Amino acid sequence: MKQAQVCIVGGGCVGLTLALGLAKADISVVVIDASKNQTLPGDDYALRVSALSLASQGLFESLNVWPEIIKQRATPYTSMDVRDQDSFGKIHFDHNDLDLPQLGYIVENDIIRYALISELEKQSNATLLFETRYQQIHQTDSDVFITLESGEPVIAKLLVAADGANSAIRKQFNMPITFKDYDHHAIVATVKTADEHNNTARQVFLPTGPLAFLPLPDKHTHSIVWSTSPEHCDTLLALDDSNFNKAVMAALDGQCGLCEVQSERMAFPLKMRY
Structure with missing residues (x-):
């Protein structure tokens, strides 16, 4: 006992x-x-x-x-770039705006x-x-x-x-729950790009949903999270690596140059539970 x-x-x-x-x-x-x-x-x-x-x-x-997290792998992001693909909407800010050494860190959950x-x-x-x-x-x-x-x-x-x-x-215990299905799936993968990420976290809002590029320790490598409709998600998962790379680069409007997926692609349904 x-x-x-x-x-x-x-x-x-x-x-x-x-x-x-x-x-x-x-x-x-x-x-x-x-x-x-x-x-x-x-x-x-x-x-x-x-x-x-x-x-x-x-x-x-x-x-x-924190010392153990830093000892393993943790990438500081010092700036953020957020834009809307279908308009001139854009915002960019960095750590200097707030007089901070960094805005935060990207760390693997493991x-x-x-x-x-x-x-x-x-x-x-x-x-x-x-x-x-x-x-x-x-x-x-x-x-x-x-x-x-x-x-x-x-x-x-x-x-x-x-x-x-x-x-x-x-x-x-029959705890009450409020539930909402966003009707979106999030694709996650590791992607290498021709251009360096410069410790910038990027996000672009597409008609189907947002795509995020998060910097990893290697200066050319990102963790991506692409939120989109279930149908578009299935289409993206079915693409071979070459065509997926092209789709990702086009969605990010070529901000980081040519893309090369480095991992498997996984998808998760997005739901709100309160």
Whole structure:
């Protein structure tokens, strides 16, 4: 049997950040997650990245995970270029406008998760249970009982559901939800360009949806997120690499020159849940 003040189901970036904050505030915590423990990321860039604001950087600094993130891979973006393809609408600003060293950082989610786990493993009052699923959840007036698939019980005062957009805990406890399907899918991939990105985060608004180019550590490499209709998404995914490269370069209006996709392409439906 395991006991803690807080049990968190879900070991993604959000659940792990909360767990580390609690542990450092001298609150005992157990994290349950069905996925494997995060290993050190390899040489290839992961497809899922996050744009971390200076506020997020400050949070990670306070939790002592920022040094590990910087040690691995993190790309500062010092300027932003946002424009509308069908009009003269455009805005460009950089760190000098705000007297800042940078506007934020682009970091792979796997690296954020690795850094959080590395620091959590040093906390004596934090227990991480990876490749672990729960079977049942029961609550009384004073405690929550979580029964793992192994049969082992976990007892906590508070249960936190950090188990994602399709939260099984939310469904079990009939928590109300407002839902909206944006009728868009986001294609993510890693793209190399002929021109350097110059630490600029770019976004162009197309008739079908926005395309973002986010700088990665290699000065010619970007993580792209292309939001478009499901039908157009299927068309883009079906293209061979050569034609996809042309489509991406045309959509960005050639800002970074010739494009060359470096990874597989994946798509995710975009939905709002509140």
